Amino acid sequence: MSCRVIYHEGQNVSLKTKGTTGRLSIEGNRVVIRGKCEVRIPLSSIQRVEPFRISGAGQMIKLTHARGTMFLSVTRFSLLGVFVVVNFFGTKRLEDELRDAIALSTKPA
Numbered sequence: 001m002s003c004r005v006i007y008h009e010g011q012n013v014s015l016k017t018k019g020t021t022g023r024l025s026i027e028g029n030r031v032v033i034r035g036k037c038e039v040r041i042p043l044s045s046i047q048r049v050e051p052f053r054i055s056g057a058g059q060m061i062k063l064t065h066a067r068g069t070m071f072l073s074v075t076r077f078s079l080l081g082v083f084v085v086v087n088f089f090g091t092k093r094l095e096d097e098l099r100d101a102i103a104l105s106t107k108p109a
Contacts, residue, residue, distance in 0.1 A: 001026055001097055006084050007033060007072035015055050019071075021078050024094070026101050031063075033072075041065050043105040049098045058086040061095050 006019035022035025031046075033039040045066035052062040052071060063070045074090030 001094075003074050003090060003094060004078075005033065005072045005094075006075050006078055006086075007039075007070055009039075009068060009070050011069055013052075013054060013060065013071040015057060019078075019084065021075070024072070026097065029105050031098070031101075039070075041067075041070075043102050046098070046102055049095060049102065051092075051095060058084075059088050059091045060086075061091060061098070063098070 002023055002025040004021065005024045006021050008017050008019045010017075020035055022033040022039070024031065024033045026032075029043050031041045031043065041063075046063060047066070048062070048064040050062050052060040054060055058073060060071045060073045063072065072094075073084070074087040074094050075084055076087045077085040
């Protein structure tokens, strides 16, 4: 699974937050986002994946992991990370896939 996303690493996000665009994929036992700089998060370090609604304007995923918090959404269109059209159903599908991947990675062999 691979999808275009906009993401922000930090404790909170608002309508004024400028996001970074990239392409997210789940590769083996980690989440990889390729963009201006590559982000790799081991599935074992992810503590929580939860939906996050930003001021009634869009759906995001709040991903809490050992090194901090990341907010992300699947995008249909992004203009320099400032104006974004979010794919609501794609974001929900990504949330489900992240939860499934974490469950599979923590399952004893």
